[in-house]
Amino acid sequence: MEELRLYPVGHIRREGKRVFVEILPSYRPALKGIEEYEYLYLLWWFDQSQDPHSRERLLVKTPHAHAPQRLGVFATRTPHRPNPIALDVVKVYWVNHGKGLLRIDQSDAWDGTPVLDIKPYVPGCDRVERAGTPAWHQGWAQSRAEKTK
Template sequence: MKEFTVYPIGSIEGKEGAQFIQLAPGYAPALAGLEGFGHIDVLWWFDRCDTPAARALRIAGRPYTHGPAVMGVFATRSPQRPNPIALSVAQVLRIDQEAGRIWIAYSDAEPGTPVLDLKPYTPSIDRVGEPQVPGWCSHWPQAMERAGEFDWESEFNF
């Protein structure tokens, strides 16, 4: 297989309890037309989990409290995976195109985490009206708007 190089376009940062995506110099013009979207898909790099051992993991032992005893990493949201790429949907609070900054409501990424790409969240492409999930996670919230009230700490073993 062909190898390729990925370059960060910015990073996730925090300031006084708020989070934002700070674009690298030269990427601010790419924000044109993003205003008006309420959410964005953020592709970011689990840089603090990027080790040879984490990349070699193929089987995860009980990553979820209610899940099966053994799962393949592609059935998990674990940061330990062949390519430590994360995908998060973030609510857009404000865009400052001049500063190359997008203020977001929340991300589980740490400050300084590299951002690989951004895409506008569009319901016609990104939302599944009747998603199918295994029984062990069927009690999870059905929408991100309710996820903030859910006890996620009791669900994850990673």
């Protein structure tokens, strides 16, 4: 099996309900220009789900009321996956370049979770108009704005 190496660029930090991304000192120059984006993709490691059993699970029970009882992990957002990589779209409130801190609106990650990468969300490249989803998923929020109401 081919081995890949990943290195965290920072970690999630939580202070009560406030969520931050703390970038490691050696990666702080990579923040240049990031404050010009309102939203970012945050890729992080599901470090609480990296045991061999979680990584070997290919089918999971679904929490959705009208979904099939079991789905393949690639059809879900479960933390149990061959490579426990998570993706959030986050709103950026502010950036402190000197301290390597980004204040973000939310993340499912725990305090101390390793952050693998950050990428800008660019609507012209990333937004998909009328993206199709399974019928059982139709009752869910159709946008971030609707989700956070």
